[in-house]
Amino acid sequence: MPELPEVEVVRRGLADHVVGHTIDFAAFTGRRVAREHPGGAEGLADELAGARIHSAERRGKYLWLTLGDAESAPGDRALVVHLRMSGQLLIAAPELPAARHTHARLTLSDGQELRFVDQRTFGYMTTEMLIRDPHSAPAGPARVVPASIAHIAPDPFEPTFDIRAIAKRMRSRDVEIKRQLLEQTLVAGIGNIYADEALWTARVHGRRLGSRLTLTRLVELLEAAREVMGRALEAGGTSFDALYVNVNGRSGSAGLFRAVYGLAGRPCRRCGTPIVREKFMNRSSHFCPVCQRKR
Secondary structure, three states, rough: OOOOHHHHHHHHHHHHHOOEEEEHHHEOOOOHHHHHOOOOOHHHHHOOOEEEEEEEEEEOOOOEEEEEEOOOOOEEEEEEEEOOOOEEEEEEOOOOOOOEEEEEEEEEEOOOEEOOOOOOOOEEEEEEEEEEEEOOOOOOOOOOOOOOOOOOOOOOOOOOOOOHHHHHHHHHOOHHHHHOOOOOOOOOOOHHHHHHHHHHHHHHOOEHHHOOOOOHHHHHHHHHHHHHHHHHHHHHHHHOOOOOOOOOOOOOOHHHHHOOOOOOOOEHHHHOOOOOOEEEEEEEEEEOOOOOOOO
């Protein structure tokens, strides 16, 4: 599943290619892509036709386009896109044949198409009301977010991300630290790949309890998460197969710089000990048993 760097790469591509344009026509294939929309595929197509895209936004792994009338300021609704395991948003010329698993085609006022391709059909599109972000600072303008993600915490690249406050919450809980890193209501955007990479960078074992780590170590861990995701973002995200690409269809190269994830049996970059893989929360954890001790 795309994590923060991959979704941010897509968001930047959308900001470059679709923001400022009007959706002239929307077409959806099948019903799964609009299964969460109250009006189904036909209702979503009708609602999007004539809407202007004012901005491309993201929080953690969540992505949305703010909508409004063609000649007005942004309205109170957004097109929310859930990429899930294999969803892709691609910009294409209308004369180009659509990929086999294309489930949505939005024709833009510049003649280009925004296509939603999803091989596994876990992803979907819908519109939602925008509401005041409950995580906005008390002073200053409040951000608005789709209602369904109002409970999601700020991610490490947001101005409202309070690293010490989050570290204190982690330390107050007798919960494994990797489980806390993956908890989107605590810190958004970190998935299995970057959790493993951050834990290795900070020399912390993922099964250690937050309550057993010092506040300093927890701050260092959150800083490591921001660091590894920042590097991944510069490399265009992590691609292991053709299911993650940016809006131009290009793969990211951050996977080339992994230290532990997916590298079981290979020597640790720091000490040479073989990387270990174990099951964790229906996923896999990768770590160095010497650099990242459980105790």
